[in-house]
Amino acid sequence: MMSKLFSPVRKLGHAIIDAVLRLGFAARFFVAVIMASGTSFRRFSLVIREIYIEGFMSLIIISVSGLFVGMVLGLQGYNTLQRFGSESALGVLVALSLLRELGPVVAALLFASRAGTAMTAEIGLMKSTEQLVAMDMMAVNPLSRVIAPKFWAGVISMPLLAAIFSAVGIFGGYLIGVRFIGVDAGTFWSQMQAQVDVRTDVLYGVYKSFVFGIVVTVIALFEGFDAPPTAEGVSRATTRTVVISSLAILVLDFVLTAFMLGGN
């Protein structure tokens, strides 16, 4: 009777202990990857190959999404601003929303679902087909040979992808706002240049995407490394990568924004 009554509470406790344990494992995994990244810099071609797969291959989805997000911002921004007669602020609106928020966040979300899932699935499969164990047997540390290059490639690619997203997005806003709707090109750019600050707006976006790059790749690699070595285990790990990294991006974005705005 008592044990039945307490079983939901026990389940809750189990879930929380499990979550804390996994968080601890992930933190130790992160430290282990950092410690094992010496090889990545001695043999930088390993990282370059991963940058090709993670960064360059994400270029098309990042540019197309950036273009459309910028175009939507141009349309929506114009529609709202012209009610207040201040459509001259369209450039500022497009640039600030892309640089501060949408660039880093949407690029990181796309990166998590485009490159993060691929990393998880690849490492999960390597684990389930015992390739990682085989490497260990051959005295090759899989952390330094497989995982650390992927980590550094993600950390390097993410800020670049976010910058490309923002730049293409601003071009999309220009395309709609200036070319299509007919806001004056001079005001569009001059207002943008007067209001966008390089240190607080452009650089804060870069910092954000740098943090997102670390978080997304660590989550993706850890989920793959920690996946049960079965077909189902790999598929669930891939799902978890998307869910956890998306949540982490959005929560961290709020925390980082609060710090950055609080600093002013």
Place this chain on the structure above:
Amino acid sequence: MERSTYDLWVGIFVAAGLAALLVLAFKAGNLGASDIGPGYTIKANFDDVGGLKVRAPVKASGVVVGRVTEIRFDPVRYQALVTMKINDAYRFPMDTTASILTSGLLGDQYIGLDAGGDSVMLKDGDTIRLTQSAVVLEKLIGQFLFNKAGEGGKTSAGLPSTAKAGGS
């Protein structure tokens, strides 16, 4: 794929990313525009700087000639001390007036310089004597209400007597 092919594409990717950052810094940001070049600093005391911010433009006849570099409170004179950097190409007489103006009805505030007729020019570190503070909307409204109340007092002075007359 061969290693040199990877190198090529990654090189293109990294170059594109860095180019995007540069475009953001120069085209969208103010990295190119903010620097007014070599200049000299002058100071001005204001009773009230209103919403003036550091890096706000300093304009003469609507042309940007410099930027505000520092805004401090002067504890001796109990006034705001504004330091600004003016481009070397522009010289202003000693009796120049500095006023804090607003661009448009709700726009940002800037410092406007009106040149005087003095033959001595302002040098690096000089202080502008003639200044005009920012117009603070609350004070303006307060003054307007005060004046209205003053006028109202005159007319309403007659009212109680009529009310008294009506009441009795």
